[in-house]
Amino acid sequence: MKLTDITSRTVSIPLSTPFRTALRTVTSMENVLVEVHSDSGLTGFGSAAPATVITGETVASITGGVDHLRDHLRGMDITAYEALFNTLNDCIIGCMSAKAAVDIAIHDLLAKSLNIPLYRFLGGPVREVDTDITISLDDPAAMAAKSGERVKQGFSTLKIKVGGDVETDLARLKSIRDSVGDTICIRIDANQGWTPKQAVQVGRMLERENIQVELMEQPCAAHDLEGLRFVRENCSFPVYADESMFSPRDALRLVTMKAVDGMNIKLMKCGGIYNAIKIAAIADTAGIPCLIGSMMECSVSVAAAAHLAASRRNIDKFDLDAPLFCSVNPARGGITYRGCRIEFPDLPGLGISSYT
Structure with a gap:
């Protein structure tokens, strides 16, 4: 099963009530939704949330990171996932939330390929x-x-x-x-x-x-x-x-x-x-x-x-x-x-x- 493409889009989700910590106050959340596509026809879903004061990432850095990961992972065998995840982690420094979104989507896809829940x-x-x-x-x-x-x-x-x-x-x-x-x-x-x-x-x-x-x-x-x-x-x-x-x-x-x-x-x-x-x-x-x-x-x-x-x-x-x-x-x-x-x-x- 080959990885054929990774796409992303951004959504803004209003919070039902403001969320305040010692670091920040949040009234809506920006999330980047990711899809990992395969030649089997199965699609894996993942997402990432920027938290600039914690991870240093923004929506732009996450989407840019996802694009970079796509360019390095496209064409790889998803079932050989040790090599896949090593490439995911090694091809770019930092960008942990972008990596998380793609990693989640790949895990979703792997579990779907076996027709079992992720857990x-x-x-x-x-x-x-x-x-x-x-x-x-x-x-x-x-x-x-x-x-x-x-x-x-x-x-x-x-x-x-x-x-x-x-x-x-x-x-x-x-x-x-x-x-x-x-x-x-x-x-x-x-x-x-x-x-x-x-x-x-x-x-x-x-x-x-x-x-x-x-x-x-x-x-x-x-x-x-x-x-x-x-x-x-x-x-x-x-x-x-x-x-x-x-x-x-x-x-x-x-x-x-x-x-x-x-x-x-x-x-x-x-x-x-x-x-x-x-x-x-x-x-x-x-x-x-x-x-x-x-x-x-x-x-x-x-x-x-x-x-x-x-x-x-x-x-x-x-x-x-x-x-x-x-x-x-x-x-x-x-x-x-x-x-x-x-x-x-x-x-x-x-x-x-x-x-x-």
């Missing part, structure tokens, strides 16, 4: 994947109210965006815990919004106030791996890397330094499923669990992340809620949401038949 192609029986839901930055009362609404909608794990003034962040977390009670799981994500000392201060304040949190994600600057280790060594709850970990090489460095308790895999950061599997293997060998997350992405690439999560034992936390913020779905088919539960269609590949 089966990746080696896993489907299991339950229950996503958390993100509470974006706002004043404490508004975040508490939104948290209460999400719990009523069936979410049992909340990912709370923090990062900035420490006292305000503590007020946010106290208000949320008072609103939802002690049985709801709370994760906190600072998106690099604190210094290492501030992160430790927050951790100790939470302990004094007896506010239980499951984990703290990316408390300090992405480049400050020593700072991450300092936070890990001085906090009583797990510390996870996000923006500090893009590649398998980054994962190996974090493991070697004993800088984190876990890592957040995102396909847009690492370049797709092929590299994500390597990261998960490194973490699994080191006895470190992984969380799988996403940027502000549409359901196409998030579906790929969900299928990967369903196939790997040490990916045991799921932050795949981005499509729930979208006002429209650009794909026909794929995953669906029932409250916090992600449901997989019993169809080949991602279960996507076309774009709308």
Whole structure:
């Protein structure tokens, strides 16, 4: 089965509500939709989302990257996919989101060629994947109210965006815990919004106030791996890397330094499923669990992340809620949401038949 062409187009998807973190505020998302065509008549679907403040990529750089990948991959045997993915990763430096979109579409195509769902192609029986839901930055009362609404909608794990003034962040977390009670799981994500000392201060304040949190994600600057280790060594709850970990090489460095308790895999950061599997293997060998997350992405690439999560034992936390913020779905088919539960269609590949 030969790869004959790769095409892309851009869609703008308004969000149902603004999404705010310590790094940016988003009111609509631009996604690049990709199709990989083959001489078998089968088509694979993938997508990419630019996140300039995180990956450094724009819509223009992604579409340009996809075109470059097309020129190097056209004519290759898709079933000889080790060579295909090595070429994909080696023919251009960076452009991880463009690589992710093409990688996802190739994996979709491979699973379709065997007439099995992608999670089966990746080696896993489907299991339950229950996503958390993100509470974006706002004043404490508004975040508490939104948290209460999400719990009523069936979410049992909340990912709370923090990062900035420490006292305000503590007020946010106290208000949320008072609103939802002690049985709801709370994760906190600072998106690099604190210094290492501030992160430790927050951790100790939470302990004094007896506010239980499951984990703290990316408390300090992405480049400050020593700072991450300092936070890990001085906090009583797990510390996870996000923006500090893009590649398998980054994962190996974090493991070697004993800088984190876990890592957040995102396909847009690492370049797709092929590299994500390597990261998960490194973490699994080191006895470190992984969380799988996403940027502000549409359901196409998030579906790929969900299928990967369903196939790997040490990916045991799921932050795949981005499509729930979208006002429209650009794909026909794929995953669906029932409250916090992600449901997989019993169809080949991602279960996507076309774009709308």
